[in-house]
Amino acid sequence: MKxxxxxxxxxxxxxxxxxxxxxxxxxxxxxxxxxxxxxVERPAMARIEFTVALDATPTNxxxxxxxxxxxxxxxxxxxxxxxxxxxxxxTWFCRERDKNKIENTAVDLDLLPRPHLSHTFIxxxxxxxxxxxxxxxxxRGCGAVCELVEAKGRKPGLKxxxx
Numbered sequence: 001m002k003x004x005x006x007x008x009x010x011x012x013x014x015x016x017x018x019x020x021x022x023x024x025x026x027x028x029x030x031x032x033x034x035x036x037x038x039x040v041e042r043p044a045m046a047r048i049e050f051t052v053a054l055d056a057t058p059t060n061x062x063x064x065x066x067x068x069x070x071x072x073x074x075x076x077x078x079x080x081x082x083x084x085x086x087x088x089x090x091t092w093f094c095r096e097r098d099k100n101k102i103e104n105t106a107v108d109l110d111l112l113p114r115p116h117l118s119h120t121f122i123x124x125x126x127x128x129x130x131x132x133x134x135x136x137x138x139x140r141g142c143g144a145v146c147e148l149v150e151a152k153g154r155k156p157g158l159k160x161x162x163x
Contacts, residue, residue, distance in 0.1 A: 033138035035075055038066065038151075040132045045153045046125050052086050053118040053148040060141030061088045064149055066123075067097075069134040076136040082129060085121045092119045096127075116146070 040048075054062050063086035065076055085094040092105040105119075137149050 030142055031138060031140045033136055035069075036135045036137070038133055038135045040128050040130050041153075044155050045128060046155045047153075048123045048128065049152045049154060050085065050121045050123070051118060051148075051150045051152075052121070053116065053146075053150075054087055055144065055146040056087065056090070056115050056117045057141065057145075058090050060145050061139065062086045062145060062147045062149070063088070063138050064121075065136045065138070066132055067134065068129070068131045074134075076134040080134075081136070082132065083123065083127070087117065087119070094121060 050064055052062055052064060054060065063084055065078075065081035065084045067076055067081040067083070069076055070080055071077075082097050083095065084097075086092070094103045135151065137147075139145055139147050
């Protein structure tokens with residue numbers, strides 16, 4: 001009798017979503033946004049990683065909000081957002097609604113005339129809510145921002161085979 005045991009411990013992507021540059025704003029306020037339907041499968045996800053990238057200037061802003069569209073109008077409002085994070089005027093930020101908590105990290109914009117920046121925000125299992133159904137990406141500011149937002153759901157994988 002032969003005994004064979006194989007153990008794999010690899011992170012596996014549960015999903016991946018990428019949002020490329022948004023179209024120019026139709027209005028003078030330079031704000032443009034898009035809403036994306038979203039599903040959180042808690043048993044399948046150990047965390048969600050949101051990567052936000054953009055060409056930074058002192059005046060532009062890219063933010064990502066995640067939450068539950070309670071009034072089912074297809075637009076995630078400020079009151080419906082559980083987490084909001086992104087880049088605003090030289091600072092990475094993360095706001096958590098339930099704890100009324102804001103975290104800021106300053107960015108050195110003197111690196112290049114227009115540095116391309118990237119930051120990953122991680123929501124861990126205890127922060128996830130299966131009621132979340134919408135992600136809203138918003139861009140504000142003048143000029144080309146070249147924003148990119150990518151979301152990846154991660155879960156640990158384990159497989160044990162014994163023969």
